[in-house]
Structures are given as C-alpha cells and as structure tokens.
Amino acid sequence: MAAREIDSPLWVEPLEAAPALSRSSAATLTEQLAQRFTQRIRQRLMAPGTRLPSVRECAKRHGVSPHTVVAAYDQLLAQGLIEARLKRGFFVRELAAPVAEGRHHTAVTLAAPLDATALIRGMFHGMGGKPAPGLGTLPPDWLDLPLLNSALRKVLAQGDPDIVLQYGHPSGDTRLREALAQRLQDFGVRASPQQIVTATGATHALDIISRTLLRPGDAVLVDEPAWAVEYARLTQLGIRLLPVPRGAEGPDLDVMATLAREHQPRFYVTVPVLHNPTGNSLTPRAAHQILTLAQQHDFYIVEDDTYAHLAPAHLPRMAALDGLQRTLYVSGFSKILTPSWRVGFVAAPLHLVERLVDVKLLSTLTTPAVLEQAIALCLTQGSLRRHAERVTARLDAARQRTVRLAQAHGCDFVTPPQGLFGWLDTHCDTDALAQLMVDDGWLLAPGHLFMSSRQPSTLMRINFATCQDASFWRAFDAARQRL
Known part of the structure; x- marks a missing residue:
C-alpha cells in the first residue's frame, strides 16, 4: 500500500x-x-x-x-x-516506487528514494552529542578552519571584486578549472580546462550527467552495495537500476556483461577508489575489462572519485585509461575540506561539455565563484595537498584502532579495511540494532541503506574516524545483547 x-x-x-x-x-x-x-x-x-x-x-x-x-x-x-x-x-x-514508462519493463528492483534521506538527515543529527559511527564525513575537528578562512580572505582581498557581485562563468571559474586540469594529471587523467564543468558538489555533478544522458525508462548499471543517494536519485528520474554485485576487486564482471547484453544500459556509475561503503578499489584488470564491456555494449562510465584526496594517486582511474572517451570523471571537495563548501566538478568528453553546461544552467544558473577561487588557491598553493596528507595519516591511525575494537567485539570485515569506511558484518540485524541504539544517541548506517532493495542485513558501514571511542563499542555490545 x-x-x-x-x-x-x-x-x-x-x-x-x-x-x-x-x-x-x-x-x-x-x-x-x-x-x-x-x-x-x-x-x-x-x-x-x-x-x-x-x-x-x-x-x-x-x-x-x-x-x-x-x-x-x-x-x-x-x-x-x-x-x-x-x-x-x-x-x-x-x-x-515510480514505474518508468519506456520500452523496457523488466522486473528490475527500484530503490525507495526516502531510504537514502534517513541517513542524510541523520548526518545533521550527528553534529551534536556523541560521535556518529554512521556519519559519511570527517569529524569537524579533523578539518582545517584556518586554511579555509585564509583562502577566503585572500580571494576577497586580492581577487576580482566583481566575482562577489556577478554570476560566475557558466562552466565554472577559469582559475579553478585550470587548477583541476593540473590536479587530474596526478591521476594520469588528461583533461583540458575546456573539458571541465563545475557543480555544487559531486552529487550535483552526477545529477547533471544523469539529466544530460538519461531519459525515463533508461537502464543504468550500479554497484551493490553502493551509496543510497545514487539509487534514490536515479529512481526519482524514472531510471531502471541494474545492480551489479561489488566485491573486493570491483564489480562482478560476468553479471555486468549479462545485464549489459540484456538491457542496453546508458551508463555504469561507480566509485572506483575507496568505494562507499566497502572501502575497496578497482584492480587494473577489472578497470580494463569494464572499459572493454563499455565499448562492446556502447555505454558510458561515470567515475565518481569522491574520495580521491584520501587515496594513493597510483590507483587506477578509468578516465586515465581511456583518455575521457567513454568516461566522465566526477569529484569534489566536501570529504576533505568541509561539507559546507559545495564545490564539485565533472571532466567529460569534449563533445558532451556544452550539453552538460546547458543542464547546469537550468538547475543552478552558475556556481559560487568565490568558493571556487578559494579552492583554486588551496590547490595551487599546495595547502590542500598538505592538509590531505595530515588527514590521511590521522585516518590510518584511526583505522587501525577501530579495526582492533571491531574485531575484539566479534565483528568481521567483509572487505579489507581501507579508506574512510569499513564494511562490517555484525552477525545481527543491523536495522533493528540501529533503531535500538538511536535511543542512546548513536547514529548507525545499517546495511540495507546501501542495497537497491530493502532487505534485512547483518552488515553495517562504519566511519573509521568516528568509531575509535571504546564507549561506542560497549554500547554496541549492550544493544546487540538486547536484540
């Protein structure tokens, strides 16, 4: 009903x-x-x-x-x-769930859009009280407020005063796009500033791509598990989801090949490096095979590299391997600088850029040039790189402590612990556990939020930066015993 x-x-x-x-x-x-x-x-x-x-x-x-x-x-x-x-x-x-009108009417599960908002809204709750193990961002005290203040002051004091009083460039601030083109070379991605379009965060960049390339009834390959916002966003556009199981080395390529052959997807959206929620990264072999499938079945790859600043630069990016021919590369800065600076971007094949800009203009007109120039300054002066190095070192230590605590309390990691998130088997119903622990002020991210259909799960995503507190694990044990 x-x-x-x-x-x-x-x-x-x-x-x-x-x-x-x-x-x-x-x-x-x-x-x-x-x-x-x-x-x-x-x-x-x-x-x-x-x-x-x-x-x-x-x-x-x-x-x-x-x-x-x-x-x-x-x-x-x-x-x-x-x-x-x-x-x-x-x-x-x-x-x-909305039923899309179109030429395909196969029984592919649609996500319930509001499932995702439960965790998103919970992020706002996580700003106060106890640490939030289900939080999707770094703790505020890990971020560098003086760095942000300094960058903004310099832009406002030394930059063009018109940037505060006028709309920005339709494609995004020129200085930022130039700095991004230089930054992408660290990952082997060769993109000119003309191939880059900025957005109000990586999620907005993904939405621009979807609204440019998709129509209601189209099919899209998605990882499972994956970030629930992507399921919800695509579903609200009337898109049919084709879930591909995600393992330690990447997607199940046999399943992907079968789905691509039977459903003619428009694109495959994936987090290739430090995947959310599993923390794993594509192997070079998997990346090459995905590109081969995209070529064979004529679909694009949307590569969401949101966690790039927390990952080694040498990990394979498909945009580097195919030279931005079938790949659209997306990233942003909320995971490393601050969630409130909503600046993201997409690097795309040149023939798609004007279409992407048109959709951007219809959704937001332009993006905030002041923030874009401040981020450009952080990139070009090296302050962002130094901050990322400090955060990564701190995260490595936090991950080690959290892994020891999780294992000591009877939990197992489904995939090797890496990056910001751990994909944990708690051996109990995490939906029920989450509802029980919210009574005590703990925000969890139960496994069903990362699945395309709502099914009971013993899995849970944890944030290594916010799970170091032994008091959480004591509360976890107490709640689990009450189930």
Missing part, C-alpha cells in the same frame, strides 16, 4: 539520547511514546519500510505495559505514519 510522503524540515536538532518516559508528565505514557516515534519518523531517522519493535519488545524497552504500546501504535496508524501488516507487525509507511 502506497503511503503519502511525510513533510519534515531539512535541519533538525542534534541527536541525543532519548529520555525515559515520565509518569509525572502532563502527557500520558501513550502520548509520550507515540510522540517519540512520530518525531523519529518525521525526521526520517526511521526510514519508510522500517519495522517497529514488537508490542512486547517495545513495552519492555520503555518500561510500560503492552496496552500502552498498542494505544501508541494506534495513534501512529491514525496519523498515517505506520501500517500494520498481517502476522508481520508494524512498519513505517513507504512511498510507492
């Missing part, structure tokens, strides 16, 4: 441990419990499709009678926030 979309604000209060229900409150226990679930559903901390605790489990967790829980669930049902499924329990209501 399709559910209406629940309106909620983008910004929400920092996540804190939930207080115990109070018998002395003016509100009844039923009202307090219903309000607690209502708040979490509206803030998307409980994504559509999430199963609520059983009546008995919920009563035990909150120290109330089963009658109180039934009454609270009845209120949520009356508000249209949850639905009852016969012999299965109560679930947060889901939106119906």
